[in-house]
Amino acid sequence: MKTANVRTASFAVAMVVGVGLCGALGATDTGRVVLLALAGTALLIWQPTIVLVLILLITQEIKPATGFSGMTVFGSEFYFSLLAKIPIIGILVAAAAFVAILKRGKALIRIKKFQLTFFLALLLAFGVAVSGLATGMDITSALGQVSRPFIIFMLAWIVGASYSSDVKALRSTAIAGGVAVVILAATGLPSALAAAAGGRLVYYDTATAAAAAAVLLAILRSERLTKGRVAIAACAAVVLLVSFRRSVIISLIVILVLMIFVNKQYHVMVKRVVVWGGCFILLGLIAFPSLLSTFADRLLVSYSTLNGVGEDVSTTGHLDDIAIGLQYALEQPNGYGPQSQQLTGFFVQSGSLYVHNELLLDWLRFGLIGLLAVIVLFYSMTRDSIGLFRMDQSLVPTAVSAGSFFVPIFVISSLSAPFLTTTSRWPAILGLAAGIMADYKSAEIHTSPGATE
Numbered sequence: 001m002k003t004a005n006v007r008t009a010s011f012a013v014a015m016v017v018g019v020g021l022c023g024a025l026g027a028t029d030t031g032r033v034v035l036l037a038l039a040g041t042a043l044l045i046w047q048p049t050i051v052l053v054l055i056l057l058i059t060q061e062i063k064p065a066t067g068f069s070g071m072t073v074f075g076s077e078f079y080f081s082l083l084a085k086i087p088i089i090g091i092l093v094a095a096a097a098f099v100a101i102l103k104r105g106k107a108l109i110r111i112k113k114f115q116l117t118f119f120l121a122l123l124l125a126f127g128v129a130v131s132g133l134a135t136g137m138d139i140t141s142a143l144g145q146v147s148r149p150f151i152i153f154m155l156a157w158i159v160g161a162s163y164s165s166d167v168k169a170l171r172s173t174a175i176a177g178g179v180a181v182v183i184l185a186a187t188g189l190p191s192a193l194a195a196a197a198g199g200r201l202v203y204y205d206t207a208t209a210a211a212a213a214a215v216l217l218a219i220l221r222s223e224r225l226t227k228g229r230v231a232i233a234a235c236a237a238v239v240l241l242v243s244f245r246r247s248v249i250i251s252l253i254v255i256l257v258l259m260i261f262v263n264k265q266y267h268v269m270v271k272r273v274v275v276w277g278g279c280f281i282l283l284g285l286i287a288f289p290s291l292l293s294t295f296a297d298r299l300l301v302s303y304s305t306l307n308g309v310g311e312d313v314s315t316t317g318h319l320d321d322i323a324i325g326l327q328y329a330l331e332q333p334n335g336y337g338p339q340s341q342q343l344t345g346f347f348v349q350s351g352s353l354y355v356h357n358e359l360l361l362d363w364l365r366f367g368l369i370g371l372l373a374v375i376v377l378f379y380s381m382t383r384d385s386i387g388l389f390r391m392d393q394s395l396v397p398t399a400v401s402a403g404s405f406f407v408p409i410f411v412i413s414s415l416s417a418p419f420l421t422t423t424s425r426w427p428a429i430l431g432l433a434a435g436i437m438a439d440y441k442s443a444e445i446h447t448s449p450g451a452t453e
Contacts, residue, residue: 063076118158149423203242324343335366
């Protein structure tokens, strides 16, 4: 397609989507709608990955109705406001994928090695939709509710994969991620300090902590540390502190241990974790003692519960869910259907079927075949990540490295909650991360100066 036609089509799609999104998000003033739409259109046409990274990392998928406010629910409209029964984030990701295909379609076609992840997601989207139709759902509900996470994953994968061999795009994507983390830290820290006395934190959406952890690990693994990178790493540590998601902390530990066995350069990363981690903790003790105290108390309570000494309701609820869910799954291996209501005994006792474990929930909803398909998808993405872990750090761009860390963080965290099939933010970030890894062995990356910036 000619460049002029690509630009015209990209602008038309992005402009329509921009106006629609602004209206759906509550921008009723005509002038503001036009300005926001123009700004969004310009960014979407320039580089879709920047738009997705900024929105997906800064906005939070937490309903205001749960009693939270401020930064805890910032941008929640993207996930809970609907336009033609479709979440706003779904429309945005679809528009970004469309623009990416128009501008980078040839680069997308050239990718050979890691299309397996995309086709597994496609198979799951089709399979679970059929499952929904078989249980009486109409086609709109089957696609919009049951298949939605996998469709969003595929669209985000297309965006990431389209730019996975573009050095400049990867660099600007990494910068966007750094900017997002700085914004999260700058806005979240004051709120956290004000709420620390009551034992409350700021970012309850685990995806925020997971993204911050991936950025932190990517920086610690980078070939050289500049002042800017150290500042972003400090901000990522702050986001982790004001989030305190136990599954993400466990993921960090597991990944650091894994690096020892798969990468000969692990000592560089471990040394940085010890040195910089010690500095951050010391600084935190001096500047934010109440916040660190809250963080430490939560760790100790969880640890005591696991050892049978304490009794943290959240920890015991998660553990009981696994035992009860496994019992239900063994009783009915073919599952209870995607429309099943909550079964008795689980920690959450209202609404649709929910268990604090992605694999168990998939087994209970989609049966053993669905479970196996999800496991293969997890394996495919994890294998790609470990392949990146083995590579020389100087050959891996920062954005690609962050994506490779986000995948195992997701996989480990999903053992404590069904993030893939019950949210829109997680599959979007995960798809983008998996897509960015899709062409990391491209000669264009490895032979270009400053590729790892």
